Amino acid sequence: MTVTPPAASRIDLAVLNPDPVSFAPPGGVTAGEGEPALRAGRGHEGHGAIAVGPARPSNRKFGRHAGILDVSGLPIHASKIHRPLLPEQTLSRERLNGWLDVHTAQRIVVIVAEAGFGKTTLLADWSRRSQRRCLWYRLESDDRDWLGFVRHVVGSGREADDGFMPRTLRMLTDLGPGGPTRDQVIASFLTELASEAQEDPHGITLILDDYHNIDGGEEIVPIMRGLLDRTGNGLTVVIASRALPALPLGRFRARGGVAQLDGEDLCFALDETERLFRETYDRPLEPDVLEDLVDRTDGWPAALRLVRSAIEDRTALETRSFIRDLTGAHAELHDFLAEEVVGSLPTELQHFLMRTSILDAVDPRAVEVVDPPSSAHLDERIVRAEHLGLLARPDVDSPHRFHPLVRDFLHGRLTAEVGPARVREMHLEVGRHFEGVDWRISATHYSRGGDQTSVDRVVDGAIDQILGEGSFLEAEHFVLRSDTDTRISALIVRSRAELARGEIHEATGLAEAAVRSAEHHAPGQMGLALLNLATLLALGGPQRPAVDAASAALGHHLSPSQRDVAQALIALWEAAHEGDLGMIARLLRRLADRQTANRQYHYAAVTRLNLSLVLFWRGEASEALRAANEAEGLFLSSSRGTELGAVAAARARALAHLNRMDDAHRALEGATADDNDIRRYELLVEGSLVHCLYGDVDMATSLLEMAGQPTGYKSILAGPWSMAAAELALRRGDLHSARAIVAELIGHGLAADAATLLRTELLLARTKIRSGEPATDTLAEASRVATVQRSRLGQSIVSVLTELAAGGSVGRSVTGLRQADRPVLSLLAEELTASLHRLTPEAATVVRAECRDRPSRWRSALLAASAEPGPAALLAADLLSAVGDARDLRQLRTAAQRNKLLRTPTAALARRLALPVCVHDLGPVSVQVGDETIPGHRIRRRVLALLCFLIARPAMAASRDEALDQLWPKLPPDTSVNSLNQTIYFLRRIFAPEYREGFTPGYVRFDGETLSLDPDLIKVDSHECRKLVAETRRGNDAAVEDLARLYRGQFALDFAYEEWSLGHRDRLHAAVLGVLEQGIERRREARHFADAIELAQRALEIEPESDEIQLALLRLYRATGQHAAAAEQYAHYASTLREGLGVEPPPFDDL
Template identity: 25%
Template sequence: MDDVRNTVDPMIFLEKVRRPVLRGLVRDRLDGRLVDVLSATQGCSCALVLAPPGAGKTTLLSQLVERSISPAAWYRAGAEDSDERALARHLGYTLSLALGDSGLADAARSGRIDDLVRRLDADHLGPVRLVIDDLHEIAGSPAEQALEVFLRLRPRTVTVVLGSRRQPGLNTSRLLVSGELAMVDGDDLRFRSWEVEQLFRSVYDAPLSPEAAAALTRRTGGWAAGLQLFHLATAQLSRSERERAVTELSGRSRLIRSYLARNVLDGLSDERRHFLMYTAALGVLTGDLCDALLEAQGSAAVLAELEREQFFTTSSDGGLTYHYHQVLQTHLEVAVSDELGGRVARDLYARSGRLLEQAGRPADAVRAYARAEDWGAVARLLGPDTEVVARDDAVWRLLSRSGAVADDPGLALANARRLARDGQLQAAVDAYRRAAELLDDRGFEHRCATEGRAIAIWLPQSTTATLPPAPTGADPESDLLRQSLELRRMTRDVRDPKCYPGGWRRGLAYVLAGDLPQAELEFATSPAPVPGPGSPAWEPLAAGLAACLPDAIRQPDGALAGRIEAITLAAELDGLPWLGRLGRSLQAMVQVRSGGVWQGEVARDLLARLSSVGDRWSQLLITVGVAVAASRAGAQSVASDAGGRAVQLAGELGAPSLLALIDDSAPLPRIPEERRLAASARIELCCLGGFGLRVDGTEVAWRSLRPKARMLLMLLALHSGRALHREHIIEALWPEASLSSGIRSLQVAVSSIRQCLGLGGVTGDPIRRQGDAYELRLSDASSDVAEFQRLADSARRRSPAEALAVRTRALDLYRGDLLPEVGPAEWVVEERDRLRLLAASTASAAAGDALAVGDPGAGIELSRRSIALDPFHDPAWQLVITAYESVGDLSAAAIARTEHRRVWDDLGLAVGG
């Protein structure tokens, strides 16, 4: 091998044959699949990884090289390697390095591929894996033709893996038919939500909750480069700030826009760029729709070519319809608004809406009309007699703007259905009632009343409460109510699964009855429900998830995770978030059962964040799933936490039969006596960016508390040193309980907190009762909230240099939102907003201090942080503009002015108005 390196051909560029550094998340479903198909027993000796830029091709190829049992050779093609001579010499050199045979490099110096192939036939040479990346760089060249000769004539001990952005000119169809070629495409490379979660936790060391990981997956389409760019943009943020950034991620992300501009859109002709930008207004693409919108011909061929070239364009129905990748779609929508201007963009969306409506695509038309701000058309399509579902949350945000249609019966009914799909049951019931009052029509009133009753039976109730009788009508609303009644009865008691209609509901009943073999038989032999007139759109997806339950409980695997992911994505895309949450809970079961440290952490994060989900039925099902999976995986502490929360929720909702799945043998967690510490322990109480309670640097095991007890501890911590009346506490934490039962629950929770804190080293009585009030009193404890407030206030009457130092210390304490674990609980929202705005004004004041002492760099950073916390804080905008101008960066100052103006434009106000 040293002989090879010492006689490097001057035509060889060593960078082209140097293996890339191993990086990224090893995804067994991809890596293992390619390793398996390229094994000697499979008869497959070639693989093609075909995907658009940034999809993770090179990462996968580098992992294949690293994990190869055989010697491995690497070659990255370039546009300059367009002839046979360059290709042969680079292949010969990299293969000679891998096999330690200088004769290969010598044979390739002739520049003829057949000379290299003949040398590879030598008996003394063993198997080798050759990876060729960036194959698209030599597309259509003599080098590509020579490579086809190499693939056809090489000995089969040489396995070849190709990476390309576009379909190569090789005869891949022959290789596919013969079984010699395996294909991995962009959809295969797309990160699944659980992989995104693992990537951020294990590789980036920046954990995301399951909900945030799922949202980031949707917003980026699982695009590897998008995930990396998001990580780079949020690397310095706290966890709560990072998760808030997920919800704010849009087509205006500078890093993503820059990447797309340089690596995807750069070099496109004006004609192709015009096609992409205008047709993005349609959302769903067909040749006829694009032709009509552009008033041109040949769009079908353009769409087919975009898909063939892997240009972020896909079709799931054999070319009948196409969609742009989510990241490209969002980027193009921003470009439409920015480059065409508001009026032209609205006209474009209005024309798109009319075309989509004429093509029989009402849901897509609603989205286009809403972006065109044609509220009359939106109200017409969402009329009382239609079943259109506006799937895009952005549509509902647009409908809340000033000028949108108000008090329209169709929109009111559509909004009630949206609330129901989101699991906001009480709000949905109220919305159905209001909708019925808007139109004096018996049919419309029946629809609102019946659908409202189908939702109302899922409100919290006792198991002894009487359910309404099943309706006899043959209309879709009555059928929906009948199905809801069947499922609601199932949550109360499953005595005889045979009494339920055959199909997925009976299979689900067998699961709850504990008869998994019979459940599998029922799911396997019953036809899947088909969506159509009179059939709810959610039923096929719910049936699919139910059919996954037996495997999820007994022995889940990667294939099951893929099935669940597909159903979950379909539910989320179809505007069924409650069903999507159930899919995520099943995924959590699969991940916990697969073992490993990070899976246990995922489960704990999931349990800690359940209180932020308003949909309590999803909470119950998720806790049941985690409890079952954790118990079977041996994670008894997690199982105990989840089981306790499930018992509480099942009691509140009136659903005891769901608890039958839980293995109740999991012991309650125990805290060792050795954790008791000395009376002089130092106590730290943290509420900003996440709750924490440490004694002498060791975290107290507050997570072992039941969820309501944890919430009580956080409520008392928020008001540390102040007494709260018990009625105030009960109203905040047990709003549906009577006073007597609320008092009992409060006393039990207080007792468990006292025990937990005592075992953690807190001496004395940390929760003091004063009549009917309770107070958390931790002697000599430091509180990040109190210290942040003190520092922010004390900086006001200091010199700029002193004030800057004090305010910087205050901002270091503000690690994120107040108590993000409790979500939008009413008792924390007002104080959370006050502290966030205080942090924003503190950052803005610190930016002014920095400019006053001649540090514009710090001024820019601090004013940007203020804007991130409160985009409507005008002084911060003025400071960042001034800071950029002071360092001569007029371009950045102009961009800041544009961003400032856009913020106020979104409110319909002039800057500073």
């Protein structure tokens, strides 16, 4: 969009609703979400602005029609597959770019906002900076057919990479009679795109811009379903749309695979607005002026562009005054709106706009009150106003709203026309109309009409709804204006608002004040006040004071939904002790469904959170995760409060139990940076517990240390902290601390969440077992509680502990576990590793499988058991060799110095952790060890010669005498043997600088007679080529192209004249050329000329003097009409025949 600076007292209408939003200085050109004529590549015929990307060549060729691009033979619209060009000065928004960096490494990103919110600008800016390969496809209404969709995506990829998706390209060019079917093309497209993404080191992001133009298309939906199913493993799909796409995203959301931005997210924050005006517009604004600007414009991109144009010629003082007084009634804006926009509209539309300007949202119900004649024409008038940029909405689910500046203008004009008194009366009419129907609208308009008494009455009457839907912060706005400090509803709203901000102390004080006020002023509201206090006291778990308050509340008047909440809180107390978890889960499910149906989303969120905790200890981790996901969605759509920390913890625990630790980490992300202090504390404590139970002990320790002791207002979370601290002490072997913390849990009646009593009994039993004390009575009590509660998870743990405590073999309790219950073995890793010698063979197999599934949980336990003298040490070391990491290897080596039996598992662990070695022996030799490549010239020549000699031998092995004869033929026997030993010494240290016999991987093996390289640890390019040659002989034609890429030159040119290298080199070279010649001929016969030419060119790089390949390439050039290339190739061919073979070539026309 080209922006022209305004005249002295004019503002260009285009800046009211710029589309796309450009944040460049005036005169810049940006292509984005704009009108067709302004899109990239469509400025004028045949000269589209093409953004191929830095250092990426384009093979584009323009046809006769404007904007048509020929990419590898595909007819494609140029403007659709090129990232829109942005001026270099475009503001880069780190907040949103960083968000995209994180979430485009996952699966699906959805950006939903109306035109003008800068979706395209954001994606264009991010994609030009991202390391990921970005395929851009801007969709229009004519892209609803499958063929065009596939062609454009393939073409977008081939703009930067001529080798992108070759199989699908061939199928597209072969379409027609006898060619591939639609289903075959689509299947190839989906499979090959996923494969390309997986092979790309940074992954691929497919950006589908303006997706709403094709949403629901009959031919597009199956392709999109297939694309979404293949996301992950490097492939991400970004959908930018004006409406939420009608795609099956639910199952991906349930797994955390969908990230979404909406219009509100795209609006500019204060710091971004500051940078926009300072860096991009070169008009820095003072902090207070910026705050006023953001407050007046809501950070809407279109509004900021409008203001920038308006202040261009103003001084700093004039700018301050302009922004501070910024309204639609401002003289310049008023003149513009009056003369150019509103003044030219039909009278009935002007009337509609003015009267609806008193509304925050153009709600059809409210329009009936303020402008009844417009009700019948509402849709038509909204569309007209939206087209003019006077009305907008952030997304399709939100109502239309005026831009604040436009609203100010219209409101001022209405006030001038009917008078302030009539405007106030209109507000009161709306307030009366919505009283009892919509408390927000009613309270808002009563407040604007100056009737605070009615505002208080509305809030009092809607308190149950406010609490149920979690709209505390909205309601706080109204109650803070009231002069009545003792109103119960006002105190309750304020307490909940403080809780949402994480201010526990203030929230509890206000809740207690509400109880006192009810006692003296409003006994009829005592039940509500007590219930509010109970919910605050239960934040860290169902504590006794919370249950007492809820029980007392039931003795007073409560609404049905409030009574449900009180009974649910008491049920949670029972769930923490001896309540039937199955019955409580059914109660909570019914209650959550009822609350959702009544639109009490906050209540429903809390109930589903509690349901998740109950289901987890029922042994239903998948259902617990589902309930926690539902709770998260409900909280995000309602209160967005402190409880989100508990939801994240519940999700993380269920995910970890289901062995989805990466997802559990993501659920806990941001704990250290959360600005809600109580939520941050809860996430740190619960994160420590999750890592302690299922993950890394050091991470668990770090998180609990960051949290610190639960003092002051954090004491409300003393129960969860004590549970985490006890588990951590037990895992680290600090049995004294574990016992003391368990005693405190029991003595003070602290509750964490569901099954607290059962969990403390289990902790006590484990402490006794680890200490060698009798645990029969404790286990019997734990078994009783688990049975009464119907806790399958608890019963499984008790069963394993009982068999461990009995002292005999351990088998039935382990093998009898259902697959879904086997994570309990990880919860008991320390107890099981200390008794590995007692496991039956079948039980040992089960434990090994669980250990491999959760290595980070078992490593510390296995290492501790390995270091202890006893019958379990060797078994633990053997298991550690299969799952240990580099830290474990160092400590296991130390243990092996004391216990020689551990040397074998130590060597096995070292071998498993060995860095992969690849010898690049085609052309000049180099050795790659892990990520480091060592050029051959940095290796001692005799060491490199020994390496290449062994590579050239069958099975990479030779006898000692063969090595001596080939490498040291002239030295005396003793000297040559000493040289061989020294050379082996140095060769081993190329692969493992800290090599120690028996403790480091054996890349080079030597038993005194036979010398060899380990083929499992060392890969060699020439051997990989031999395998590819064998693959082609078995009919795998795809291996031909892999071979052409891998074979870069003849074997070990560093030793080109050594006799021992000749046979391996010549045999491999001949075999490769034979395969390439056959591959060229097969592609020529199949008429895949482009592939045949590419293969022939590669073959000539390998063997430039091959007259057969030169002749084949010449004929291919002629067959495809490339006459100049054919003539040049004939000259090379003729020269080869004359100079190399001494014969005259046949005439050009005869070939």
